[in-house]
Amino acid sequence: MTTTTKILLMLGAIFFLFAGYLFVQQLGPPSHPHEHPDEETAEEAESPQSELEKRIIDLRTRLQMDPQDFNLLMALGHAYLEARKFDNAAEIFELAIIVNPQSAEALVDLGIALREGNNPLEGKAKLEEAVQKFPTYADGWLQLGVTYRYFLKNNQEALRCFEEFLKLQKTGSIVSQIREEVARIKAELNQ
Secondary structure, three states: OOHHHHHHHHHHHHHHHHHHHHHHHHHOOOOOOOOOOOOOOOOOOOOHHHHHHHHHHHHHHHHHHOOOOHHHHHHHHHHHHHOOOHHHHHHHHHHHHHHOOOOHHHHHHHHHHHHHOOOHHHHHHHHHHHHHHOOOOHHHHHHHHHHHHHHOOOHHHHHHHHHHHHHHOOOOHHHHHHHHHHHHHHHHHOO
16 A cells, blocks of 8 residues: 555545544534423523513504504503503503593503502592492402502401402402401401
8 A cells, every 4th residue: 555545545534533523513412411402491481571571562563553442451451460560551541441431440450550550549549439430340349458458558448348349249269368358357456
């Protein structure tokens, strides 16, 4: 074998070894010991917050096409409440009330947004308005009771509101919780 043939065979072997090395590197193990090809990475997985933000963007886009759509306004207001964007929620519920002034839910939700947005007195005022305009809407009484009990620390008024709620709402998971709360308030008032 000539020297030239030996050099060519060595270069060929080196080339194939190098090509094999590159191929194996490309197939290599995951870059992170806990990463597997069938699992989502943190960037690929959607967080609930990003899903909520997408829903808000979608609702806002749809609302631009029909700003008088009451159902879209309510859905966007609820999404803002869920995202704890209370000022945005209050603004949307105010628009919903303009579109449908006979909606007890919109007025109560406006009260909730104001209350949760560090405006418990304004929230209370809207909730009082709601129970005056819609005295048979149980959620108005419930939310007003929550406002008095937990935000304004007025147990007497909370008791009155919760009792009105219980007159209107006889079933549901919240009913037993409110009955227990009424018993606690009565015990506190009798101390």
